[in-house]
Amino acid sequence: MEKRRIPLGFVVLLVFSLLGIGAAVLVINLSNTELSNTAQNSPVRRVLRENTLAPDFTLTTLEGATIKLSDYKGRRIMLNFWASWCAPCLVETPDLVAAYNHLLQQGEQDILFVGIGVNDDAANLRKFAEQKNVSYLVALDPNSVVADAYGVIAMPITVFIDDKGVVYRKFIGIIKQQQVLDVLKEMKK
DSSP, X not given: OOOOXXXXXXXXXXXXXXXXXXXXXXXXXXXXXXXXXXXXXXXXXXXXXXXXXXXXXXXXXXXXXXXEGGGGTTSEEEEEEEOTTOHHHHHHHHHHHHHHHHHHHTTOOSEEEEEEEESXXXXXXXXXXXXXXXXXXXXXXXXXXXXXXXXXXSSOEEEEEOTTSBEEEEEESOOOHHHHHHHXXXXXX
């Protein structure tokens, strides 16, 4: 009886295939462990969807006060993610200031505007806010933790949150005064 020999090329291919599969399983397991550890230790950039609960956060304002989003439940909120080095933010800010001042003149008391300075120096943010006459709260997000939780990948981004703490609308890019006023009016209904 003659013995059949397995070709050497087939054996080599089989060994490398098994090694490749083993390496892939190891990488996938390590990646899943890293993701779960990251999720437990810090926010991860995510996609923020309308009609979902807005992620809570605590930040420090330019004046040194601490603000926590959940403390403002019951109010209509506009969050604007920006930076002093962001050219579109320079264009947009006067419209936000005008919208905020208009609403205050109209006696709107249940609104809150927060400009969140992302990955920027406090001195630069302060100078920008002074030059643009920003009269609403400016909070610092120097390490982009809140921006990541809100899925900010470019700036400016404006997020409207209703009085129940739910994301009502999200705008990517420059938003105009009338758009701000229209959205806040819709939210009041």
